[in-house]
Amino acid sequence: MEFSWLSDPFYQSYLLEGFINTLLLVIVSAAGGLALAITLALARLKGPRPLAWCIHGFTTVMRGTPLLVQLFFFYYGVGRLLEGIPGIQESLIWPVLRDPFFYGALTFILSVGAYSGEVIRGALISVPPGEREAGRAFGMSPTQVFFRLWLPRAIQLCLPTLTGEMILLLKSIPLVSTIAMMDLLQAANIIRDEMFLVYEPLMLIAGIYLAMTVVLTLVLRQVEQRFPGMRPTRGRRLIPGRA
Amino acid sequence: MNYNLIAASTLALLTLSTTGQAAEPLQIGISAEPYPPFTYTSSDGDWTGFEVELGLAFCDAMNRECEIKPTGWSGIIPSLKDGRIDMIMNSMSITEARQRVIDFSDPYYFTPGAYVAAKDMAFTPPDDLDGQVLGVQSATTNATYARRALRDSGAEVRLYDQAEQVNRDLLSGRLDVILADQIAMQELVERDAAADFEIKGKAPHHSAYGEGVGLGLRPDDDALQADLNDAIEDVFEEGTCTDLSNEYFGTDICT
Numbered sequence: 001m002e003f004s005w006l007s008d009p010f011y012q013s014y015l016l017e018g019f020i021n022t023l024l025l026v027i028v029s030a031a032g033g034l035a036l037a038i039t040l041a042l043a044r045l046k047g048p049r050p051l052a053w054c055i056h057g058f059t060t061v062m063r064g065t066p067l068l069v070q071l072f073f074f075y076y077g078v079g080r081l082l083e084g085i086p087g088i089q090e091s092l093i094w095p096v097l098r099d100p101f102f103y104g105a106l107t108f109i110l111s112v113g114a115y116s117g118e119v120i121r122g123a124l125i126s127v128p129p130g131e132r133e134a135g136r137a138f139g140m141s142p143t144q145v146f147f148r149l150w151l152p153r154a155i156q157l158c159l160p161t162l163t164g165e166m167i168l169l170l171k172s173i174p175l176v177s178t179i180a181m182m183d184l185l186q187a188a189n190i191i192r193d194e195m196f197l198v199y200e201p202l203m204l205i206a207g208i209y210l211a212m213t214v215v216l217t218l219v220l221r222q223v224e225q226r227f228p229g230m231r232p233t234r235g236r237r238l239i240p241g242r243a
Numbered sequence: 244m245n246y247n248l249i250a251a252s253t254l255a256l257l258t259l260s261t262t263g264q265a266a267e268p269l270q271i272g273i274s275a276e277p278y279p280p281f282t283y284t285s286s287d288g289d290w291t292g293f294e295v296e297l298g299l300a301f302c303d304a305m306n307r308e309c310e311i312k313p314t315g316w317s318g319i320i321p322s323l324k325d326g327r328i329d330m331i332m333n334s335m336s337i338t339e340a341r342q343r344v345i346d347f348s349d350p351y352y353f354t355p356g357a358y359v360a361a362k363d364m365a366f367t368p369p370d371d372l373d374g375q376v377l378g379v380q381s382a383t384t385n386a387t388y389a390r391r392a393l394r395d396s397g398a399e400v401r402l403y404d405q406a407e408q409v410n411r412d413l414l415s416g417r418l419d420v421i422l423a424d425q426i427a428m429q430e431l432v433e434r435d436a437a438a439d440f441e442i443k444g445k446a447p448h449h450s451a452y453g454e455g456v457g458l459g460l461r462p463d464d465d466a467l468q469a470d471l472n473d474a475i476e477d478v479f480e481e482g483t484c485t486d487l488s489n490e491y492f493g494t495d496i497c498t
Binding site for chain 2: 089098186190
């Protein structure tokens with residue numbers, strides 16, 4: 001075992017860059033993916049029939065094809081279509097469109113949206129309809145019922161599953177090293193190429209991923225425990241002034 | 244008794260081969276697997292190519308007779324040590340690891356990295372790299388050079404697994420400039436799809452690229468090493484190497 005490269009600032013800067021990019025990509029993909037998941041779940045339950053069918057098809061395709069294939073599809077396939085649009089290379093959004101980060105985030109958002117969308121849809125169905133009717137009886141609008149009652153109750157039900165989805169997302173990030181993005185795996189590959197060491201840099205990034213997963217699990221456990229309705233509400237007056 | 248006989252005959256053979264070496268043709272070991280355009284078999288079955296012709300030119304300069312001897316690449320260093328061949332001449336880069344086992348002649352060719360960018364882009368490397376997106380293939384000398392020498396140039400370096408991915412992203416505009424082996428880049432800019440692209444310059448000599456390609460020799464063959472280095476100098480001065488290089492690659496790779 002040879003770990004002398006750890007003290008080399010040259011490799012440290014690549015590892016740090018890879019770590020920051022990995023973190024950024026997880027945050028962007030998780031936020032975008034969950035927002036998409038809620039939208040897809042709601043549209044499948046309440047949207048017009050043709051829209052629900054389209055979403056069903058999208059979910060089937062995204063869940064039925066390998067993530068790496070999707071990444072290549074978006075980077076090399078869709079990316080190629082985009083760059084063919086006249087004038088786009090001079091436009092303001094081109095710096096974003098030519099960056100592999102965009103294609104990585106796009107792929108992961110769609111993937112998280114498809115997987116978590118199904119989880120959330122199942123959870124939404126599991127909320128007893130009587131609770132929603134109770135909300136309506138209190139005079140809430142359908143939008144209020146959704147955001148104040150239905151969705152929070154559904155998320156309560158599926159939070160542990162969503163935590164698992166986020167951990168899977170985190171561990172899918174090294175795939176972006178194949179589309180020329182500097183992530184932790186690419187940083188490890190640089191050390192491999194220059195130092196002729198294979199296992200040591202891989203062990204380091206495996207350790208970093210393990211640590212990130214542990215931190216993510218702890219954070220999400222806190223979220224699970226603090227989420228409204230997850231703790232016993234003894235002694236709390238649910239409806240001020242009425243109880 | 245049998246052992247004695249074998250020992251005696253081996254000894255005799257050894258003596259024969261050492262005394263007869265001056266008259267014996269030198270064996271130039273090349274890879275048995277063709278490596279065009281450096282070494283390959285022509286349509287009539289003879290070995291030819293840039294390095295075959297150049298090697299024979301070295302022999303002419305030394306006034307020695309030489310034979311081309313194809314040898315499996317992975318076993319080519321043991322073959323040299325065993326004496327089945329006298330030199331290795333097949334694009335073998337002079338590296339520290341190899342120098343621990345064998346000796347090398349002076350380098351006879353060197354392919355630096357070449358920058359390719361769009362024709363209409365005003366670009367002189369390395370000064371104009373600031374703010375540009377530079378693509379290289381990972382695990383190559385060019386990647387090492389880009390990381391080590393171009394670190395403060397302001398370029399954003401992107402690493403790809405395959406050379407063709409780098410080329411493709413240059414042609415599609417996602418990369419501003421790429422840095423790759425000069426011979427490969429020569430081939431790239433000749434493609435129809437790359438009509439708007441050209442070689443903008445070469446990377447200078449840098450430790451990342453090593454010292455170039457030399458002939459591999461047995462460490463105790465000092466006389467041959469000295470003769471070869473003289474021959475390389477002569478052949479270079481005559482311009483034979485440059486002529487051959489232009490013929491095969493359209494550019495001068497002789498150091």
